[in-house]
Amino acid sequence: EAAVTQSPRSKVAVTGGKVTLSCHQTNNHDYMYWYRQDTGHGLRLIHYSYVADSTEKGDIPDGYKASRPSQENFSLILELASLSQTAVYFCASGTGVNYAEQFFGPGTRLTVL
Protein backbone atom coordinates (compact mmCIF):
# COMPACT_ATOMS: atom_id res chain seq x y z
CA GLU A 1 0.00 0.00 0.00
CA ALA A 2 1.31 3.41 -0.96
CA ALA A 3 2.34 5.37 2.08
CA VAL A 4 4.44 8.08 3.64
CA THR A 5 6.41 7.08 6.70
CA GLN A 6 8.41 9.24 9.07
CA SER A 7 11.09 8.49 11.61
CA PRO A 8 11.42 8.99 14.42
CA ARG A 9 7.82 9.44 15.53
CA SER A 10 8.92 11.48 18.48
CA LYS A 11 12.18 12.94 19.63
CA VAL A 12 13.56 14.97 22.48
CA ALA A 13 16.59 17.06 21.56
CA VAL A 14 18.84 19.43 23.43
CA THR A 15 19.26 23.06 22.48
CA GLY A 16 22.14 23.44 20.08
CA GLY A 17 22.13 19.81 19.05
CA LYS A 18 21.66 18.43 15.55
CA VAL A 19 18.38 16.78 14.62
CA THR A 20 17.56 14.83 11.48
CA LEU A 21 14.00 13.89 10.61
CA SER A 22 13.50 11.32 7.87
CA CYS A 23 10.67 10.72 5.44
CA HIS A 24 10.12 7.85 3.02
CA GLN A 25 7.33 7.54 0.45
CA THR A 26 6.21 4.63 -1.68
CA ASN A 27 3.68 6.67 -3.68
CA ASN A 28 6.07 7.14 -6.59
CA HIS A 29 5.38 10.87 -6.29
CA ASP A 30 7.71 13.50 -7.65
CA TYR A 31 7.09 16.15 -5.01
CA MET A 32 7.83 16.00 -1.31
CA TYR A 33 7.21 18.56 1.39
CA TRP A 34 8.10 19.31 5.00
CA TYR A 35 5.61 21.21 7.16
CA ARG A 36 5.66 22.37 10.71
CA GLN A 37 2.54 22.58 12.86
CA ASP A 38 2.36 24.29 16.22
CA THR A 39 -0.36 23.19 18.61
CA GLY A 40 -3.81 24.08 17.33
CA HIS A 41 -2.44 25.96 14.36
CA GLY A 42 -2.06 25.57 10.63
CA LEU A 43 0.59 24.00 8.46
CA ARG A 44 3.62 26.04 7.52
CA LEU A 45 5.81 24.95 4.63
CA ILE A 46 9.52 24.67 5.47
CA HIS A 47 11.14 23.09 2.41
CA TYR A 48 9.97 21.15 -0.59
CA SER A 49 11.41 19.25 -3.52
CA TYR A 50 10.10 18.42 -6.97
CA VAL A 51 13.03 16.27 -8.07
CA ALA A 52 15.76 14.21 -6.44
CA ASP A 53 18.95 16.09 -5.50
CA SER A 54 17.15 19.42 -5.50
CA THR A 55 15.30 21.30 -2.76
CA GLU A 56 13.43 24.58 -2.57
CA LYS A 57 12.78 26.95 0.30
CA GLY A 58 9.27 27.19 1.57
CA ASP A 59 7.74 29.92 3.67
CA ILE A 60 9.76 29.39 6.88
CA PRO A 61 13.15 27.88 5.89
CA ASP A 62 15.35 29.68 8.43
CA GLY A 63 17.04 27.25 10.82
CA TYR A 64 16.25 24.23 8.64
CA LYS A 65 18.00 22.40 5.82
CA ALA A 66 16.59 19.70 3.58
CA SER A 67 18.02 16.84 1.57
CA ARG A 68 16.42 14.74 -1.19
CA PRO A 69 18.90 12.01 -2.10
CA SER A 70 16.32 9.94 -4.00
CA GLN A 71 12.74 10.16 -5.17
CA GLU A 72 11.61 8.18 -2.14
CA ASN A 73 13.53 9.93 0.64
CA PHE A 74 13.42 13.46 1.99
CA SER A 75 15.14 14.59 5.19
CA LEU A 76 14.81 17.69 7.33
CA ILE A 77 17.89 18.77 9.25
CA LEU A 78 18.08 21.12 12.19
CA GLU A 79 21.78 21.91 12.55
CA LEU A 80 21.40 23.83 15.81
CA ALA A 81 18.08 23.00 17.41
CA SER A 82 16.37 25.78 19.34
CA LEU A 83 13.47 25.90 21.77
CA SER A 84 11.33 27.64 19.15
CA GLN A 85 11.57 24.59 16.89
CA THR A 86 9.49 22.50 19.25
CA ALA A 87 6.55 21.44 17.07
CA VAL A 88 5.04 18.57 15.12
CA TYR A 89 6.62 18.04 11.72
CA PHE A 90 4.74 16.49 8.83
CA CYS A 91 6.16 15.14 5.62
CA ALA A 92 3.92 14.85 2.56
CA SER A 93 4.12 13.75 -1.05
CA GLY A 94 2.21 14.92 -4.12
CA THR A 95 2.27 14.76 -7.88
CA GLY A 96 1.20 16.45 -11.08
CA VAL A 97 -0.72 19.66 -11.32
CA ASN A 98 -2.71 18.46 -8.31
CA TYR A 99 0.37 18.82 -6.13
CA ALA A 100 -1.78 20.19 -3.30
CA GLU A 101 -3.44 16.77 -3.21
CA GLN A 102 -1.00 15.55 -0.63
CA PHE A 103 -0.50 12.35 1.28
CA PHE A 104 0.81 13.03 4.74
CA GLY A 105 3.02 10.99 6.98
CA PRO A 106 2.01 10.40 10.62
CA GLY A 107 4.14 13.25 11.90
CA THR A 108 7.14 13.60 14.20
CA ARG A 109 6.69 15.30 17.54
CA LEU A 110 9.91 17.18 18.30
CA THR A 111 10.59 18.64 21.72
CA VAL A 112 13.69 20.77 22.15
CA LEU A 113 14.80 21.29 25.74
Add this chain to the structure above:
Amino acid sequence: GDSVTQTEGLVTLTKGLPVMLNCTYQTTYSPFLFWYVQHLNEAPKLLLKSSTDNKRTEHQGFYATLHKSSSSFHLQKSSVQLSDSALYFCALSTSGGNYKPTFGKGTSLVVHP
Protein backbone atom coordinates in the same frame (compact mmCIF):
# COMPACT_ATOMS: atom_id res chain seq x y z
CA GLY B 1 1.08 35.43 -5.41
CA ASP B 2 -1.49 32.78 -4.63
CA SER B 3 -3.49 32.91 -1.42
CA VAL B 4 -6.20 31.04 0.46
CA THR B 5 -8.39 32.65 3.09
CA GLN B 6 -10.40 30.85 5.73
CA THR B 7 -12.27 33.51 7.64
CA GLU B 8 -13.32 31.50 10.68
CA GLY B 9 -10.71 30.34 13.13
CA LEU B 10 -13.20 28.54 15.35
CA VAL B 11 -16.71 27.32 14.70
CA THR B 12 -18.73 25.86 17.56
CA LEU B 13 -21.98 24.02 16.83
CA THR B 14 -24.50 21.70 18.39
CA LYS B 15 -24.82 18.20 16.98
CA GLY B 16 -27.35 17.91 14.17
CA LEU B 17 -27.03 21.47 12.90
CA PRO B 18 -25.72 22.41 9.44
CA VAL B 19 -22.28 23.92 8.97
CA MET B 20 -20.49 25.91 6.31
CA LEU B 21 -16.76 26.61 6.49
CA ASN B 22 -15.60 29.37 4.21
CA CYS B 23 -12.73 29.18 1.76
CA THR B 24 -11.82 31.80 -0.82
CA TYR B 25 -8.74 31.91 -2.96
CA GLN B 26 -6.73 34.15 -5.24
CA THR B 27 -4.68 33.04 -8.22
CA THR B 28 -4.13 34.10 -11.79
CA TYR B 29 -3.86 30.47 -12.94
CA SER B 30 -6.34 27.63 -13.21
CA PRO B 31 -7.13 26.47 -9.67
CA PHE B 32 -7.35 23.04 -8.05
CA LEU B 33 -9.01 23.19 -4.63
CA PHE B 34 -8.84 20.74 -1.74
CA TRP B 35 -10.29 20.34 1.72
CA TYR B 36 -8.36 18.44 4.38
CA VAL B 37 -9.53 17.25 7.78
CA GLN B 38 -7.21 16.73 10.73
CA HIS B 39 -8.45 15.04 13.86
CA LEU B 40 -6.63 15.50 17.13
CA ASN B 41 -3.15 13.96 17.14
CA GLU B 42 -3.53 12.69 13.59
CA ALA B 43 -2.17 13.70 10.20
CA PRO B 44 -4.23 15.76 7.75
CA LYS B 45 -6.27 13.67 5.34
CA LEU B 46 -7.83 14.64 2.05
CA LEU B 47 -11.58 15.15 2.33
CA LEU B 48 -12.66 16.73 -0.98
CA LYS B 49 -11.12 18.03 -4.17
CA SER B 50 -12.27 19.85 -7.28
CA SER B 51 -11.10 21.69 -10.35
CA THR B 52 -14.45 21.77 -12.15
CA ASP B 53 -16.42 24.98 -12.03
CA ASN B 54 -19.91 24.79 -10.55
CA LYS B 55 -19.81 21.05 -9.92
CA ARG B 56 -20.65 19.76 -6.44
CA THR B 57 -18.28 17.18 -5.00
CA GLU B 58 -19.19 15.04 -1.98
CA HIS B 59 -17.48 12.71 0.46
CA GLN B 60 -18.42 11.34 3.88
CA GLY B 61 -21.44 13.62 4.10
CA PHE B 62 -19.44 16.76 3.35
CA TYR B 63 -19.84 18.65 0.10
CA ALA B 64 -18.39 21.64 -1.69
CA THR B 65 -18.77 23.43 -5.01
CA LEU B 66 -16.00 25.30 -6.75
CA HIS B 67 -17.26 28.67 -7.94
CA LYS B 68 -14.62 30.32 -10.07
CA SER B 69 -16.75 33.45 -10.49
CA SER B 70 -16.48 34.16 -6.77
CA SER B 71 -13.19 32.29 -6.17
CA SER B 72 -14.81 30.17 -3.48
CA PHE B 73 -14.86 26.55 -2.34
CA HIS B 74 -16.92 26.46 0.86
CA LEU B 75 -17.25 23.21 2.79
CA GLN B 76 -20.74 22.22 3.95
CA LYS B 77 -22.52 19.50 5.84
CA SER B 78 -26.22 19.32 6.52
CA SER B 79 -26.00 17.74 9.96
CA VAL B 80 -22.78 17.71 11.97
CA GLN B 81 -21.81 14.86 14.27
CA LEU B 82 -19.58 14.78 17.32
CA SER B 83 -16.96 12.95 15.24
CA ASP B 84 -16.74 15.92 12.87
CA SER B 85 -14.88 17.90 15.53
CA ALA B 86 -11.52 18.54 13.87
CA LEU B 87 -9.31 21.07 12.14
CA TYR B 88 -10.24 21.75 8.51
CA PHE B 89 -7.84 23.15 5.94
CA CYS B 90 -8.52 24.52 2.49
CA ALA B 91 -5.66 24.20 -0.01
CA LEU B 92 -4.87 25.41 -3.51
CA SER B 93 -2.65 24.24 -6.33
CA THR B 94 -2.55 25.83 -9.74
CA SER B 95 -1.45 25.35 -13.29
CA GLY B 96 1.29 27.91 -12.62
CA GLY B 97 3.85 25.17 -12.16
CA ASN B 98 5.73 26.26 -9.04
CA TYR B 99 4.83 23.03 -7.16
CA LYS B 100 4.25 25.01 -3.97
CA PRO B 101 0.79 24.46 -2.48
CA THR B 102 -1.05 27.19 -0.63
CA PHE B 103 -2.87 26.24 2.56
CA GLY B 104 -5.36 28.29 4.49
CA LYS B 105 -4.79 28.81 8.21
CA GLY B 106 -7.45 26.30 9.10
CA THR B 107 -10.82 26.31 10.85
CA SER B 108 -11.34 24.43 14.06
CA LEU B 109 -14.81 22.85 14.22
CA VAL B 110 -16.09 21.89 17.67
CA VAL B 111 -19.36 19.99 17.86
CA HIS B 112 -21.20 19.83 21.19
CA PRO B 113 -23.81 17.23 22.20
